[in-house]
Amino acid sequence: MPIPYTKPSAPPRDKRWKIVATRMRRLGDRPEALIEALHAAQEAFGFLDTDALQFVGDTLGVPHSRIYGVATFYSFFTLKPQGDHTCVVCTGTACYINGAGDILDAFDDTLGVKPKGTTEDGKISLLTARCIGACSLAPAVVVDGEMKGKADRAALMAQLEAM
Amino acid sequence: MSDNAAGAPATRRRKITIDPNQGPVRATARVCEAASCISGGSTDITARLGELTDDSGDVAIKRVGCLGLCAAGPLVEIAETAELFEHVSPDTVDPVVAALQSVKPDAERQPQGPFFEKQVRVATENFGKVDPESLDDYLAEGGFQALRRVLSDMTSAEVREEISQSGLRGRGGAGFPTGLKWTTVAKATGDKKYVICNADEGDPGAFMDRSVLESDPYRVLEGMAIAAFAVHATEGYIYCRAEYPLAVTRLRTAIRLAQRAGYLGDNIMDTSFSFSIQIRLGAGAFVCGEETALIASVEGRRGTPRPRPPYPAVQGLWGSPTLINNVESLASVPTILREGPERYAEIGVGKSKGTKVFALAGRVVNTGLVEVPMGMTLREIIFDIGGGIIDDRPFKAVQTGGPSGGCIPAEHLDTPVSYESLIELGSFMGSGGIIIMDETSCMVDVAKFFQDFCREESCGKCTPCRVGTTQMYMLLDQITRGEATEDDLAQLERLAGIVAKMSLCGLGQGAPNPIFSTLRYFRDEYMAHIVDKACPAGVCPIEQPAEVVA
DSSP states (O other), rough: SOOOOOOOOSSSTHHHHHHHHHHHTTTTTOGGGGGHHHHHHHHHHHSSOOOHHHHHHHTTTTHHHHHHHHHHHTTTOOSSSSOEEEEEEEEHHHHHHHTTHHHHHHHIIOOOOOOOOBOTTTTEEEESSOOOHHHHHHHGGGETTHHHHOOOOHHHHHHTTTO | OOOOHTTTTTHHSSSSSSSOOSOOOSEEEEEOOSHHHHHHHHHHHHHHHHHHHTTTTTTEEEEEESSSSSGSSEEETTTTTOOOEOOOGGGOHHHHHHHTTTTOOEEEEEOOOOHTTTTOOSTTTTTTTTTTOOOHHHHHHHTTTTHHHHHHHOOOOOOOOOOHHHHHHHHTTTOOHHHHHHHHHSSSSSSEEEEEEEEEETTTOOOHHHHHHHHOOOHHHHHHHHHHHTTOOOOEEEEOOOTHHHHHHHHHHHHHHHHHHHSSBGGGGGSSSSEEEEEOOOOOOOGGEEEEEHHHHHSOOOOOOOOSSSSSSSSSSSGGEEEEEEEHHHHHHHHHHHHHHHHHHSSEEEEEEEEEEEEESSSBOOOEEEEEETTTHHHIIIIIIISGGGGOOOOOEEEESSGGGGEEEGGTTBOOOHHHHHHHHOOOOOTEEHHHHHHHHOHHHHHHHHHHHHHHHOOSSSSHHHHHHHHHHHHHOOOOOTOOOHHHHHHHHHHHHHHHHSSSSSSHHTTTHHHHHHHHHHHHHHHHHTTTTTTTOOOOOOOHHHHOOO
């Protein structure tokens, strides 16, 4: 590379950056590690803020425009902080046939939150997934990483309100 | 590795496979630990059974992959008698323990009913038998024998020839002959070649690949290694959805153990053949199932497709010839080479050879995973294996092929399933999701659901797909709200034709299919929405005078 290049240092005072830096180093700090690096950053921090995007982009030598493009292209990445609890409602075909729409309505009615939104008290974030492959358990909901099959609207709302 | 990891490795700390101390095993309980049963608490069942049978020295408790009948999970099977316990919980394991105690040494597996008996297992042959993370289990079932045979007795041309003879076609949906694809990559010029396993199973309603990866990950690695040998590749990638954490974990374990045992890595089985595999995670983009988009994503870029040719077989990852095969295709490879291509080619019908794994879901009694020979009729799959419709309601339609597929009505239930027959019916084999619908589904709303999917998942690169899918969605939305005229319907049909012809990749080309097929078989429902302003299934929110609602 003809342009002199110095490797950026991680934003200070947070050990979680090390996890991200290590994951990138394992893949050779090359541009193709971008998506893996964003996965690592989101796992560590819960979402991707400007610092994270800049650090990852600078380390891998990816222009900021492109890294923003990638981070916004893939629906798995989120640029906003999430609530204390995240709830993913599957909206795949089997779940749609078996009433995922009702469950989303229940979120709106009971908690006043729409997909990709967070409740006003910052407790619960609602996301939708295109299909989590739990079609035999439709409708499926994932609460804080734990899958709940054959979700019942009333029971689910009761559980979330108690959180 | 902080608090969120604390939940997951709990299974690892626990004694997962409890073998009696070297004594002969009289009875084995197989506990299903695939995603669906795990969400029902099956890891606790394994532990509980372990505790209860700890002192009986001839009983083994074993964690296995998907037992198939997900609807009745968590499942426990007694290996010797094939007795299946459904809806088990850690508190209700007593009957299982009793059954284990009473197994006679000369017990034989009993018939298990049509759900199991009508299936023919190739890609899923080890499901419910092996511990997904145990290399020893896989070896005991004949694992890596095909790779050994390939490396010691065959040339790469012979391997490609056998795959061609078997008649295997791409199980990702398009049905391209696998042998031909391998030959193209093998003959392409390039210093370096790659094999990519497409595990970006994006079709909503499909979970075959997930089950294969979760229940028998070594099989996919073996299939990839054989493919790599046949096309002279040295590096492989598995592009897996991030939504499948358990599959990714098991794959990572499998790769590590296979590498340590010398089935992957440098000089595999002491030959000059070297092949290594890395995992790349997807990030929730459906279009990445398209091979050129997938390559862009593996390279760390936005997953947008590019025009073909050049095909990836000639110019793929980093510009090198690249073989991209679906999980299920690769999972069929070891069996084909172990048992011989003739045996595989005997199964099936016409140009569609072998078996196909289907994921049954929707309003069907036995939701779950099945593998059936090509040429079985939809009726057999849905009513004999699937057990019919929930609550014995009337069957309305079956949707195959995901968002690029179509809905098939009752009058075509006796069609034998093959790539060709489904296309003739206006649908598509797709990756193998079968969604069964009863009269509670409105077909216009179904078409709208898929259009909404395609609209959101369109990558935005080409105009027909980016704009067309949104416009089609808006027209369908108008119809479901009872605000459309017959002119709108004509406009919808015209637009659908344009999008199908003009789009760059399969996503846009297939996006109008749900509209075409529902119009072909259920035009009366569209007309009911447009002319009578009523939704026959009562799904769509049409504002109307009260007496029509009743």
